[in-house]
Amino acid sequence: MDILQVLADATRSAIGPVAAVYALAAIGLNMHFGYTGLLNFGQVGFMLVGGYGVAVSVSTFGLPLWAGILVGIACAVALALLLGVPTLRLRADYLAITTIAVAEVARLVYRAEFLRDITGGVYGLQGFAGGFYDLNPFPSGRYGFGWLAFNARDLWMMTVAWGLVLLASVLMWLLVHSPWGRVIKGIREDEDAVRSLGKNVFVYKMQSLVLGGVFGALAGAMLVVNQQTITPDQFMPQVTFYLWAILLLGGAGRTLGPVLGSVVMWFLLTASDSVLRQLTSSGVITFITNSEIGGIRHALVGVALVVLIVFRPQGLIGNRKEMLVNVK
Amino acid sequence: MSSDVNGAAADRMAGVEPVPGVAKPDPILVVDGVRRSFGGLTAVDVDHLEVQRGTITALIGPNGAGKSTLFNLLTGFDRVDAGEWHFDGTRLNGLGGHRVARRGMVRTFQLTKALTRLTVMENMLLAAPRQTGERMLGAFARPVWRAQEAANRERAEHLLERFKLLAKKDEMAGSLSGGQRKLLEMARALMVEPSMIMLDEPMAGVNPALVQSLLEHITALRDEGRTVLFVEHDMDVIMGISDWIVVLAEGKVIAEGRPSDIRADQRVIDAYLGAGHDDSEQEPPTDSGGSHE
Numbered sequence A: 001m002d003i004l005q006v007l008a009d010a011t012r013s014a015i016g017p018v019a020a021v022y023a024l025a026a027i028g029l030n031m032h033f034g035y036t037g038l039l040n041f042g043q044v045g046f047m048l049v050g051g052y053g054v055a056v057s058v059s060t061f062g063l064p065l066w067a068g069i070l071v072g073i074a075c076a077v078a079l080a081l082l083l084g085v086p087t088l089r090l091r092a093d094y095l096a097i098t099t100i101a102v103a104e105v106a107r108l109v110y111r112a113e114f115l116r117d118i119t120g121g122v123y124g125l126q127g128f129a130g131g132f133y134d135l136n137p138f139p140s141g142r143y144g145f146g147w148l149a150f151n152a153r154d155l156w157m158m159t160v161a162w163g164l165v166l167l168a169s170v171l172m173w174l175l176v177h178s179p180w181g182r183v184i185k186g187i188r189e190d191e192d193a194v195r196s197l198g199k200n201v202f203v204y205k206m207q208s209l210v211l212g213g214v215f216g217a218l219a220g221a222m223l224v225v226n227q228q229t230i231t232p233d234q235f236m237p238q239v240t241f242y243l244w245a246i247l248l249l250g251g252a253g254r255t256l257g258p259v260l261g262s263v264v265m266w267f268l269l270t271a272s273d274s275v276l277r278q279l280t281s282s283g284v285i286t287f288i289t290n291s292e293i294g295g296i297r298h299a300l301v302g303v304a305l306v307v308l309i310v311f312r313p314q315g316l317i318g319n320r321k322e323m324l325v326n327v328k
Numbered sequence B: 001m002s003s004d005v006n007g008a009a010a011d012r013m014a015g016v017e018p019v020p021g022v023a024k025p026d027p028i029l030v031v032d033g034v035r036r037s038f039g040g041l042t043a044v045d046v047d048h049l050e051v052q053r054g055t056i057t058a059l060i061g062p063n064g065a066g067k068s069t070l071f072n073l074l075t076g077f078d079r080v081d082a083g084e085w086h087f088d089g090t091r092l093n094g095l096g097g098h099r100v101a102r103r104g105m106v107r108t109f110q111l112t113k114a115l116t117r118l119t120v121m122e123n124m125l126l127a128a129p130r131q132t133g134e135r136m137l138g139a140f141a142r143p144v145w146r147a148q149e150a151a152n153r154e155r156a157e158h159l160l161e162r163f164k165l166l167a168k169k170d171e172m173a174g175s176l177s178g179g180q181r182k183l184l185e186m187a188r189a190l191m192v193e194p195s196m197i198m199l200d201e202p203m204a205g206v207n208p209a210l211v212q213s214l215l216e217h218i219t220a221l222r223d224e225g226r227t228v229l230f231v232e233h234d235m236d237v238i239m240g241i242s243d244w245i246v247v248l249a250e251g252k253v254i255a256e257g258r259p260s261d262i263r264a265d266q267r268v269i270d271a272y273l274g275a276g277h278d279d280s281e282q283e284p285p286t287d288s289g290g291s292h293e
């Protein structure tokens, strides 16, 4: 077995643009769940409106890319208001149910036949990312060394995507280490107590939902720009559950938790995939076919997560002291 | 201490008749026809009640009398079915809990609500009013809120000192004992700078040695000019500290008056001991245990 090949594949994916996209969306989820205690099971819905904001604006309406990104952000704000206004005054579980349902309904609407002229229906849209690559300042060529080299296009994509992750992390750090962040964390513990001290809990929860949703939308925009195409069926509910796994793996309620979680998650996913592929093609394992590898690596990652939650429930960099405090 | 307190108490409520719904000379809180039922059960049905400004008023009554429900209604944590109430001359109907608190009426909870995964100091600082940094955009104006934060921290340390929690200021609130959480909740409520504080069983679970100093804090609050309304079951505490006592039973105010009036009130004794008791002595109804949860 070629260990170097496994490490090369896994590392490329851990620092690649997709890991950055997931990190960014998980930062949004960290705002929601890690700091505010909001159960959002529909983060993929924010990614969807962000991605389609770009694709529809550019491909269908011929707007420039930056306008598409603004449209995506505006759609995320609207979606957050739509989700939050009816549910944020109710018990936490109502938001959970609503988010998962609305995200799925959004996917079905965007793929619907009657919107085919705008969203491209089940076939989605292409050819909207040119504006992004036109801005690429790197001359073409290979960057990096040996097995860890990227072409100019990937480098540009990674620079922007990880740049956004950095920006979002700094923003989050500033926010949660402020009196605003203190109120938000108080709401996570007991919103009635915070209300009794004169804070408008509804407004805080709404702000958190909007901000985390905007991060999700930016992640969606980056995702589809990286792919240069968008299809509705890539925004299935399991994307949200990946984001949850990333957040819990890295450590909820920590600024760098979602970033580390995404890097480690993509490393593990790709490494297990690469190992399995080598084992089957070299004939060491005969009872698995190549087409089954995708499912098996997910099962392996699932097992790893269960082990993690048993032995390190606070995640890789979570705060054990906070975790162990008796909750009521 | 208690003779001093009772002396003050006699002054504060001079000339007020001990009858349910009686008018007070300078009420800070006026309740009219407030009713709340849960299904068929009428939990609160208060015709008229006034709370005198700058006094300590005790709200007593058997378990399930509706004391906590009345607190919830008055502070915007539950909705009334009927009635209205005024605080400091403003009608409070329909205001959310945070608005009521901002107007100066701050409450604590019977089941303590410490923010467990924040430190004791963070619990205190969170409660400070009018912080620039607690608005989302204000959070980025670090230099501005740093100064406020320092002033609030100082105030918080004074309060924590008073409540014997200063040594714990950097610990997670979740690591405090039940009694310490009660103290923290009270100290935290005071950070809001309320003109009226409503305490739901502040002594429950607090060490008897600390109860005495807690009582001193409560009288000190009144002497600073604040109004205190508190729910309590311990009769010694109630009689020793209250300027006025309101008795609630099955949601209704069945009696109110000075401690000496309440001690002698047959309806109160009936409400506490049940109608069929054969103890005809007019003794104060005493509560055996200190903690009720």
Ligand SMILES: Nc1ncnc2c1ncn2[C@@H]1O[C@H](COP(=O)(O)OP(=O)(O)OP(=O)(O)O)[C@@H](O)[C@H]1O
Binding pocket: B038, B041, B043, B061, B062, B063, B064, B065, B066, B067, B068, B069, B070, B110, B292
């Ligand atoms: N949310 C609710 N739903 C249904 N019934 C309720 C609710 N809240 C209170 N009650 C009922 O209303 C009545 C009054 O309850 P409340 O908690 O106000 O009593 P209390 O006077 O505070 O009693 P205690 O001294 O035991 O704290 C009780 O019979 C209780 O069962």
Ligand SMILES: [Mg+2]
Binding pocket: B067, B068, B069, B110, B200
């Ligand atoms: Mg009660």
